[in-house]
Amino acid sequence: MGEGVHSDDRQRSVDTYLSAFHSRQPYKMEYRLRRADGKFRWILSHGVPRIGDEGEFEGYVGSCVDITEQKTVEEIRSRLAAIVESSEDAIISKDFDGIITSWNATAERIFGYTEKEVVGKSIALIVPPELQSEEQQILQRLRAGERIEHFETERLRKDKTRITVSLTISPVKDASGKTVGASKTARDVTQLRQVEGALRDSEQRMQFSLEAANFGLWNWDILTGNVQWSENMERIHGQSAGSFAGNFESFVQCIRQEDRPRVQEAIQRALAGDGKYHTEYRQVREDGTVGWLEARGQVIRDASGPCTATDGRVHGRQ
Numbered sequence: 001m002g003e004g005v006h007s008d009d010r011q012r013s014v015d016t017y018l019s020a021f022h023s024r025q026p027y028k029m030e031y032r033l034r035r036a037d038g039k040f041r042w043i044l045s046h047g048v049p050r051i052g053d054e055g056e057f058e059g060y061v062g063s064c065v066d067i068t069e070q071k072t073v074e075e076i077r078s079r080l081a082a083i084v085e086s087s088e089d090a091i092i093s094k095d096f097d098g099i100i101t102s103w104n105a106t107a108e109r110i111f112g113y114t115e116k117e118v119v120g121k122s123i124a125l126i127v128p129p130e131l132q133s134e135e136q137q138i139l140q141r142l143r144a145g146e147r148i149e150h151f152e153t154e155r156l157r158k159d160k161t162r163i164t165v166s167l168t169i170s171p172v173k174d175a176s177g178k179t180v181g182a183s184k185t186a187r188d189v190t191q192l193r194q195v196e197g198a199l200r201d202s203e204q205r206m207q208f209s210l211e212a213a214n215f216g217l218w219n220w221d222i223l224t225g226n227v228q229w230s231e232n233m234e235r236i237h238g239q240s241a242g243s244f245a246g247n248f249e250s251f252v253q254c255i256r257q258e259d260r261p262r263v264q265e266a267i268q269r270a271l272a273g274d275g276k277y278h279t280e281y282r283q284v285r286e287d288g289t290v291g292w293l294e295a296r297g298q299v300i301r302d303a304s305g306p307c308t309a310t311d312g313r314v315h316g317r318q
Helices: 007-023 068-086 105-111 129-143 190-213 248-254 257-272
Strands: 027-034 040-051 057-066 090-095 100-103 148-156 162-173 179-188 215-221 227-229 276-284 290-301 307-317
Touching: 007 027, 007 040, 040 068, 090 105, 105 179, 129 148, 129 162, 129 179, 162 190, 227 248, 257 276, 257 290
Parallel strands: none
Antiparallel strands: 027 040, 040 057, 090 100, 090 179, 148 162, 162 179, 215 227, 215 307, 276 290, 290 307
16 A cells, blocks of 8 residues: 555555554545656545455445545635735625624734624624715625725724724625625724824924024935925025926026135035035025025935035025
């Protein structure tokens, strides 16, 4: 016994058979068997004792069934299950009545409910009262075979706290192609949206401070010559919005001609020395008046030493 059986399965198969043989018990085992063309196929083998007329044990009678396709499907399902369980997103499936049919580990972590607590219950459990109609609209779209991607909304945790989630919802079809339910992927983006809100608030406060102090910010990319200005820099220079071309030459043109050599000298000192840039210059505004500006900056160098950019601020004075 064992000829043609895959080497990884041979000893286990022999042990199963011998154990059943000595105890005169039925056996069942799976193994890979090499066909005549050299390819291995998965086999499910069943055997039951054959008893003679006098009650003596005469051997086994049984069957062998090719289960290769079944094993392939099982392996795919196993891999998919592992992916679902290890996903950083909540993965939930539900039928068209909104009844939850599966709930992965991340869903437990995000929403606070265990799988046992929610499977068989309505998805409305995690939907805020004022958004119940939203869930019905989602189900209607899914019945029509529509996929919903990156839809942001609010959901409820077990402790009734609200979280912001990004949903991707896809129809689930059976073997015949009929849509029978939906698979929902939910990503908790609450913290991300809070950080974005805080950054917007911070930027607004900084912009307010710059406006109040009549300060502007700039960045000069030395390699490309591109210059970025904060929104209020054109106002400080007495220019109309959108008139600055965004390059070093345009900046120089803002400076009154008699002061350009002094600015150029300050730039060269910063590039050749400690990188600190400080100068004052005048510029003629569009309305014909002349304003004084004080500029400070710091040269930025890459890892190998060459200067790559300069950041700084400009203070407009009357």
